[in-house]
Amino acid sequence: METLGFLMDGFAVALTPYNLMFALFGAFVGTLIGCLPGLGPANGVAILIPLAFTLGLPPETAMILLTSVYAGAMYGGRISSILLNIPGDEPAMMTCLDGYPMAQKGRAADALAISAIASFAGGLIGTIGLIMLAPVLARFALSFGPAEYFALFLLAFATLGGITGKNPMKTVIAATLGIMISTVGIDISTGTQRYTFGVLELYEGIDFILAIVGLFAISELLFFVESRMGGGRKKMNVGKLTLTFKELVSTVPTQLRGGVLGFISGVLPGAGASLGSFISYTLEKSVIGKKGRFGEGDIRGVVAPEAGNNGASSGALVPMLTLGVPGSGTTAVLLAMLISLNITPGPLMFTQNADIVWGVIAALLIGNVLLLVLNIPLVGFFVRLLSVPPMYLLPIVTMVAFVGIYSISNSAFDLYFMVAFGVAGYFLRKLEIPVVPIILGLLLGPEMEKNLGHALVLSDGDWSILWESTLAKSFWLVAALSLVLPYVVGPVLRRRMNAAMKESPTSD
Amino acid sequence: MTGLGDRLLGLGLLVLAVAYGWVAQQWPEPFGGAETVGPETFPTILAVVLVAGSIYLMVKPDPDAQWPLGRSALELVVSLVVLVVYAMLLEPLGFVISTTLAVGTLSWRMGAPARNAFLTGLISAVVVFVLFNYGLALSLPAGILEVN
Numbered sequence: 001m002e003t004l005g006f007l008m009d010g011f012a013v014a015l016t017p018y019n020l021m022f023a024l025f026g027a028f029v030g031t032l033i034g035c036l037p038g039l040g041p042a043n044g045v046a047i048l049i050p051l052a053f054t055l056g057l058p059p060e061t062a063m064i065l066l067t068s069v070y071a072g073a074m075y076g077g078r079i080s081s082i083l084l085n086i087p088g089d090e091p092a093m094m095t096c097l098d099g100y101p102m103a104q105k106g107r108a109a110d111a112l113a114i115s116a117i118a119s120f121a122g123g124l125i126g127t128i129g130l131i132m133l134a135p136v137l138a139r140f141a142l143s144f145g146p147a148e149y150f151a152l153f154l155l156a157f158a159t160l161g162g163i164t165g166k167n168p169m170k171t172v173i174a175a176t177l178g179i180m181i182s183t184v185g186i187d188i189s190t191g192t193q194r195y196t197f198g199v200l201e202l203y204e205g206i207d208f209i210l211a212i213v214g215l216f217a218i219s220e221l222l223f224f225v226e227s228r229m230g231g232g233r234k235k236m237n238v239g240k241l242t243l244t245f246k247e248l249v250s251t252v253p254t255q256l257r258g259g260v261l262g263f264i265s266g267v268l269p270g271a272g273a274s275l276g277s278f279i280s281y282t283l284e285k286s287v288i289g290k291k292g293r294f295g296e297g298d299i300r301g302v303v304a305p306e307a308g309n310n311g312a313s314s315g316a317l318v319p320m321l322t323l324g325v326p327g328s329g330t331t332a333v334l335l336a337m338l339i340s341l342n343i344t345p346g347p348l349m350f351t352q353n354a355d356i357v358w359g360v361i362a363a364l365l366i367g368n369v370l371l372l373v374l375n376i377p378l379v380g381f382f383v384r385l386l387s388v389p390p391m392y393l394l395p396i397v398t399m400v401a402f403v404g405i406y407s408i409s410n411s412a413f414d415l416y417f418m419v420a421f422g423v424a425g426y427f428l429r430k431l432e433i434p435v436v437p438i439i440l441g442l443l444l445g446p447e448m449e450k451n452l453g454h455a456l457v458l459s460d461g462d463w464s465i466l467w468e469s470t471l472a473k474s475f476w477l478v479a480a481l482s483l484v485l486p487y488v489v490g491p492v493l494r495r496r497m498n499a500a501m502k503e504s505p506t507s508d
Numbered sequence: 509m510t511g512l513g514d515r516l517l518g519l520g521l522l523v524l525a526v527a528y529g530w531v532a533q534q535w536p537e538p539f540g541g542a543e544t545v546g547p548e549t550f551p552t553i554l555a556v557v558l559v560a561g562s563i564y565l566m567v568k569p570d571p572d573a574q575w576p577l578g579r580s581a582l583e584l585v586v587s588l589v590v591l592v593v594y595a596m597l598l599e600p601l602g603f604v605i606s607t608t609l610a611v612g613t614l615s616w617r618m619g620a621p622a623r624n625a626f627l628t629g630l631i632s633a634v635v636v637f638v639l640f641n642y643g644l645a646l647s648l649p650a651g652i653l654e655v656n
Contacts, residue, residue, distance in 0.1 A: 055644060167570060173521065173561040180528060180554050192535050192547035195528075218591070225587045225618060226576045391618035392625075395611040396632045398591070403636060403648065406598065415595035423588065430573050431517050453545040 003135055010358025013060055014366055022057070022065040023363050027370045030072020035080055035382050036393060041073035042329035042436070043216040047397065049209055049337050050404030059341040060356045064363040066337055067317075070330055071367045074313045075119050075375055078306055079382055082111045091309035094277040098294060098301025105297050109379075110243040114299055115306045116375040117248065118255050122307035123368040125259030126266065126314025130321075131361060133267065134350070138322040141347035146454035147465050151475035153448045156325040158479035160437050167432065168483045174433050178441020179448065181206055188446070189453060201413050208336055208442045210405050210418045215435045217401040218422020221394050223429070251303045254284055258307030265308075266315020266327075276315070280308030282496075314364060321357060322347055324447070329436040335443055511569025518565030521558060529555025583617055590614055602651015607633035 013019065033044030045066055052062040077092035082099035095115065102111040144152070157175040158168075184195045185205030196202040261283060262276035284304035285294050294301045313330075320326040324345030326335045338345050343353055350357055375382075405418050425435055452466075459465035467476050532551040576584060594610035601609075612629030616622050640648050 169561055169564050169568075170570075173558065173565070176554055176558045176561060177521075180551070180558070183551050183554070187547040190547045194535070194547060194551065195531065221614075222584060222587060225583050226580050389620070391615050391620045392628050394618070395614035396628070398614065399607055399611050399632060399636070402594065402598070403603075403640065407640070407648070412595050412599060415598070416592070419588070419591045419595060422591070430575070431513050432570060432573065433517075449550040452550060456545050 003131060006135075006354060006358045007131060007362060009355065010360075010362035011366075013355050013359035014064060014362040019061050019064050019359070019363070020366070022061050023068045023367050024370055024374075026065040026068025027072045027367050027374055030069035030074075031076040031371065031375065031378075031382060032072075032385065033069065034073035034076020034078075035386055036076075036388070039220075039393075039397065040216075040329075041070060041077075042333050043220060044073055045069050045330055045333045046209075046212045046216045046336075047401050047404060049333065049340070050213065050408050051400075052337065053209070053340060054404070054407040059343060059353075060359040062337060062341060063334075063356055063360045066334055067360050067363055068367040068370075070334065071123060071310075071313065071364060072371055073330070074123070074310050075116065075371050076382070077309075078115045078119065079112065079379070080386055082115065082302070083108060083383065083386065091274045091277050091312070092305075093274065094281045094305035094308075095302060097281065097305075098296070098298050101295070101297035102299070102302060107242065107297065109241040110299070111302050112379050113241055113243050113376060114248070114251065115302050116372055116379075118251070118258065118303040118306040119310045119375075120368055120372040121255035122259040122262055122310030122312075123314055123364070123371075125256065125307070126263040126311035127361065127364045127368065129260075129263040129267075129311070130314050130318055130364070134318050134322050134357075134361075137318060138347040138350040141323055144347075144471070145469070146451040146458065147467075148469060148472050148475065149451040150448060150455055150466055151472040151479070152323060152325060153444050153451070155475045155479040155482075156319075156327070156444065157437060157440065159327070159482045160434075160440060168486050170433050171437050172483070174428070174435065174437035175441045177433075178438035178443075179445035180441075181211065181438070182208075182442045182445030183449070188450070201411075206417070206442075207408075207414070208439070209340060209408065210414050211421050211442055212333060212336055212439055213401050213405055214418040214421025215425035215438065217398060218419060219425030219429055219435070221398050222422065222426040224390055224394050247299060251300055254300045254303045255307045257283065257287070258304040259311040262308035262311025263315040266312030267318045268327075274309075276312030277305035277308040280304040280311075317364075320345065321349065321360075324349075325444070326440065329439070332436060332440050332443060336439070339443060511572060513572045513575075514565050514569030518562040518569070521562035521565070525555045525558035525562060528558070586617055587614060590617075599649050600651060603648040604630075604633045604637050605651060607636070 014023065029048070030041075030044070033039045034041060048066060048069060052065055057065065074091070077087065078095045078099065081087045081092040081095040082103050085096050085100040087093040087096055099111050099115065102108065157171070160171055160175070182205070184202055186192070186196070186203055187194055193203070258280035261280045265276035265279055281301065281304045284300055285292065288294070288298075288300060292298045292300060316326070316328050316331050317334075320331040320335055324335065326332040335345055343349060343356065401418070402415060405414050406412075408414070428435060428438070455465050456463070467473055529552055532548040532555065535546075535548055537546070575581075590610055590613050594606055597606040597609075608626060608629040610629070611632055612622075612626035614625075615628055616625035620628070637648055
């Protein structure tokens with residue numbers, strides 16, 4: 001019952017009016033970020049980091065703010081899926097399948113309400129899972145030595161592409177590029193200047209916050225400029241709420257199944273929220289069988305993926321908090337926040353920074369309640385915002401990114417750097433080199449090098465220490481498998497996901 | 509030729525990897541003698557991985573992406589210039605003026621009517637300036653609008 005005590009302490013942190021205010025603000029902004037076009041969750045959280053930083057928020061408040069944004073973005077993604085058949089973010093893709101047909105039948109309000117409830121259930125189940133699993137995993141991770149950590153980092157990179165990823169080699173290249181950028185600056189252990197070329201600004205290395213904002217926000221702007229999708233979308237009508245209590249109760253088993261499955265796929269490396277919602281949807285379809293009318297606006301077809309992706313988003317926090325190894329873009333950005341707050345993520349965080357960890361977990365629970373309360377009455381407001389054309393929105397978002405980066409250091413040099421990262425991000429994304437591994441490389445690079453050094457000092461220069469223990473061996477094995485598997489099962493899985501998208505007669 | 513983009517990228521990365529690895533070998537031995545893991549060890553490993561990756565890209569490239577041509581490319585260049593000029597003028601011109609110009613030009617080029625675009629720029633600039641300087645007590649450059 002130790003955990004319960006910690007959780008109570010966490011609530012004490014999260015329920016102070018100051019933190020509660022930021023959680024509410026975060027939940028609201030997060031929903032906005034999730035539903036607005038061109039602002040994915042990782043992107044949105046990235047832009048808020050410099051702001052949280054310059055506001056001088058205490059660490060627990062900063063983390064509570066960003067986790068609420070993260071949870072909120074997962075809620076927001078469904079709104080445009082249901083109303084416009086355009087997923088607001090990738091995990092919301094499966095919600096289109098039954099959400100949009102429901103909206104076409106005039107039941108948009110019901111679909112939005114039930115999906116908010118399903119998101120709440122998924123998030124709740126995921127957070128409960130997090131509370132139970134995280135301390136156990138953290139305790140287990142205490143036994144890791146530097147060699148195990150080195151192998152674990154490799155595993156994180158290898159699985160980042162996910163088993164549905166297209167070209168694992170490109171993930172490897174991206175991760176290597178990120179780690180390479182992280183080696184710029186003065187070497188911590190020897191003091192050697194590496195790749196600084198005598199430029200004073202490079203001595204301290206390249207700030208990953210500006211790299212993240214550049215790679216996400218600026219490249220997103222360039223993509224919009226290129227596709228010239230600046231025009232808005234037509235106004236949506238939500239209609240009246242006709243959801244009955246009986247209908248709500250009938251979806252409870254679906255919510256439970258979806259939440260649990262989502263949580264599991266969130267925890268597992270390489271699966272993530274998209275796969276979470278996909279699995280919950282397909283399982284639901286096979287459980288209900290012919291009795292359901294999936295693809296034609298079955299209410300359970302909305303509930304399952306939403307519960308799944310919110311369960312997964314809480315699940316994805318487990319490896320990030322306990323091992324310091326994020327499994328997705330958004331959790332990588334959260335990790336960036338932790339590192340810039342000078343908190344070393346990993347198992348020790350549970351003892352050294354217990355107030356932050358448990359404050360964040362409690363904030364997730366509170367955030368979920370806030371989101372449910374926010375989402376049902378305010379849905380009309382969010383829908384109205386959906387019709388703000390990106391041509392006004394994106395320049396302002398870019399400006400906020402500029403302001404954030406500028407206010408960290410008050411130097412124009414950083415702004416040029418950010419724009420350069422944006423251009424690089426644009427070209428890399430065009431060439432289908434994913435940017436998330438670059439960011440993860442930037443974040444984990446120094447840790448990786450440190451652990452490599454420690455391991456080799458322990459073994460007196462014997463490289464075989466890196467794969468000597470059983471645990472390290474199994475990490476290497478899984479890492480290798482996840483680089484090979486996409487070639488074998490990737491095409492099959494991708495085809496199925498696409499087929500599922502096409503099966504629904506109304507999607508276009 | 510198909511996969512030209514990936515091949516070019518592979519070539520560029522190969523050059524980068526070799527240069528990166530070569531630079532790493534030039535560093536002087538750290539004070540206190542060489543250890544198993546010096547400052548060059550990790551970069552050398554990275555260079556080798558990247559060489560392998562870039563060769564793979566050149567041998568097995570993915571199909572090419574659609575690259576913007578003509579007007580789209582021009583618009584991209586214009587947006588980039590706006591961003592760089594914005595960064596350049598932020599301090600000398602001050603936040604409000606440079607932001608109005610930057611946000612206005614960007615949203616105008618993205619398709620908004622010019623008047624609406626610059627109005628959006630002005631309003632968002634003033635709101636953010638007031639919010640930051642008075643609400644959050646973080647100073648953004650006032651530039652030529654400074655009164656004192």
